[in-house]
Amino acid sequence: MIGKQFVKGNEAVAMAAIKAGVRCYFGYPITPQSDIPEYLSRELPRNGGTFIQAESEIGAINMVLGASAAGLRAMTSSSGPGISLKQEGISYMAGSELPGVIVDIMRQGPGLGGIDASQADYYQATRGGGHGGYRIIVLAPGSVQEMYDLTMLAFDLSDLYRIPAMVLADSVLGQMKESITPNRRPVCALPPKDWAVRGWAEGSPQNVVKSLKLGDGEMEKFHWEMHARYQLLADRESRWEEYRTDDARLIVTAFGSTARISRTAVETARAAGMKVGLLRPITLVPFPKKIYADLSRRCKLFLDIELSTGQMIDDVRLSVERDTEVAFYGRPPGAGSLPTPEEIFEQIGKVYP
Secondary structure, eight states, X not given: OOOOEEEEHHHHHHHHHHHTTOOEEEEOOOTTSTXXXXXXXHHTGXXXXXXXXXXXXXXXXXXXXXXXXTTOOEEEXXXXXXXXXXXXXXXXXXXXXXXXXXXXXXXXXSXXXXXXXXXXXXXXXXXXXXXXXXXXXXXXXSSHHHHHXXXXXXXXXXXXXXXXXXXXXXXXXXXXXXXXXXXXXXXXXXXXXXXXXXXXXXXXXXXXXXXOOOSTTHHHHHHHHHHHHHHHHHHHHOOEEEESOTXXXXXXXXXXXXXXXXXXXXXXXXXXXXXXXXXXXSXXXXXXXXXXXXXXXXXXXXXXXXXXXXXXXXXXHHHSOTTOEEEEEEOOTTSSSOOOHHHHHHHHHHHOO
């Protein structure tokens, strides 16, 4: 039994990857996620794995593709500009039905941006990012413990559904320290990787991993199969957290570090006699649409809080009942600081019915 440890969010990701059985890490340093490759460069070889600092982010994601095709658990990590460079490789992984974990510790953008916290990679993560109409699994931690737990879960879900998975957090969670219990392990029965590329052996068929599908009707069939898999993922794997929503007249919704701040504002509102709750999506893909629809049947006012000018709000509006009002408060990248609980409480007061 391993006791509690006081670690950074980025370190928790790296620790979880080793616990989950990652065999290969390929990456390239970029602030504010460089603690992840730094930790793995030291610890992964000690645990029988391979660490390679690639020549570029493009090289790194294609090394992940190759290792995954051979049946190994592989991962990479980066921040906004680096994730942009990885998008073609992620699209090829999706088209080849290859698992793999990508960690995005979000920073400001577009372009080079800056190293402060942002949640403006939401569109990039949840809308596929690359070409070809695919989706990836996207998990949004809200604590350092969840940085650990959801990294482990990302490996399992990616293997189970043969879809790349992303852990999406901002620099607040990546750089903050909290106590975690590092021996938690999601239980997930994984299928054998009988599709993996392997050397020729008598009586054993050679597998080919590819995204090029030129047979008559082959690509259309593939897209409908993936669509069905996305539906299955939504039915089985949607995750969220509710706080005091039972009697709420206003529901605040936020993800990641912003949800932590919003929870304090909700507690302040409750102390002031206001019936306010919090809904935090943990899976951004699949987005937990059903709980938004269910809650909006009795609560007709939502307040979306983001570290951007508004991206998740589109999914909120698409998920709630049509007669539900969705208000918004955002702090775009470059504002210089995170919103305070008092600031969010003020916004609650402005829209509370």
